[in-house]
Amino acid sequence: MVGLYVYKNYLNVDNEGNPIEKASPHKNLITTVLNANATSAMKELFDTVIFNYSKPIELLKIITSFIKFSSSDIILDFFAGSGTTGQAVMELNKEDGGSRKFICVQLPEKTEENSEAFKAGYKTIAEISKERIRRAAKKIEAEVKEQLSDLPLSSEGQGKEHQDLGFKVYKLKESNFKIWRCDMVPSEEELKSGVDLFENPLKAGAKEENVFLELLLKSGYALNVKTKIIEADNAKIYAVNDNKLIVCLEKVSDKIISKILELKPARCLILDSLFGRRDSFKTNTVLQLKDAEIDLVVI
Incomplete structure (x- = not known):
């Protein structure tokens, strides 16, 4: 775990007013990064400051560089704010060829109506986070192309253009499936009526993509698992993890x-x-798939 320390150097007295001598700063105090750098970074991406008190990219890069990463490691920021962590990880990967990944979590906290962010069309902080990562990715992509254009084809720098700058956005929502509560049914007549309603287990308005993602999670897969869509009989079927899992949501024939x-x-x-x-x-x-040793789950 990386520890950050706040160092206070009082002028002449301590908190109780007692005379003191000035102490030397902690040797592990980070003094090379200014908070003002964060403002400059936001202006570079948005041409204005639409988020106050964001963290400096350089600070996040220093902290991240302390950690020895493997290819599957992920940096989790549960208070994403303007998305500094996402940009810092992508920039660090650009500099050293790393393959670090990140997850940024941000509540859809509303921006103030008199703020620059709201005036620019960003109604929540989460929208700022997403847009910053998008713009940072485009900026890094342009920088890499410019660097590579000055290098000979045999240079070791060739290949950096393949850095993964993509990301996905998900919102936490209620299940797409109806919830069965037999303990809440007062009579046999209403029980029968409820059973009839469950001929289709999906809630009204449920989107196919969202249903697929929910089933993916419930099947124990990560949201970034390899997935492809296969056409069959004028319908889509979802193939997951090199066909280890097949999901049918449109049609069965x-x-x-x-x-x-x-x-x-x-x-x-x-x-x-x-x-x-x-x-x-x-x-x-059911019998065909059983004979083929395929585990069938009918939902």
Whole structure:
């Protein structure tokens, strides 16, 4: 763990007013970074200061450089603010060829209506975080291209243009699936009515992409796992982690089941509502996948 210390050097007295002699600063005190640098960095990206009291990029880079990273390590900032951590990690990777990753978490805290951020169209601090990382990535990409244009083709610097500057944004929301509460049903009649409503387990308005991401998490996969969309019978099926998991959210047919058998996943998730009232087809699907040693989960 990296410790940061605040050093106070009083003029003549301590907190109780007793005379003291000035002490020397701690040897591990970081004195090379000014808070004013943070303001300059924001102006460089936005042409104005839309976030006050952000952390200096140089300070985050110094702290990050103290840590020995492996390729799978992640820097987590639970109070992302303007997104300084994200920019610092990308810049440090550019400088030393590292592959550090970052996760920045920020509540959608509203900006003040009289602030420069609000006037510029950023209604929440989270929007500032996202935009700063986008702009910082474009800035780094341009800097790398400029550096490489001055290098010979045989230079060791070639290849830096492949630095990963992409990132994804997710919002924490309620489940896309209806919640079954049998303990809240007062009568048999309402129980039957509730069962009928659950023929489609998804809430009204649930977006397919969000449903897929939720199922991905519930299946134990990370949000950055390798995913591709495969077309089959005029419908999309999601292939995860080199076809280890297949997810069907649009349609189920003989052609789609044949495609799943061809892909040979370890597990397959299919919405029960896609079978409709085709009970025999559903039974055959279960048996086919079982024979192929594919774990089928009907949701």
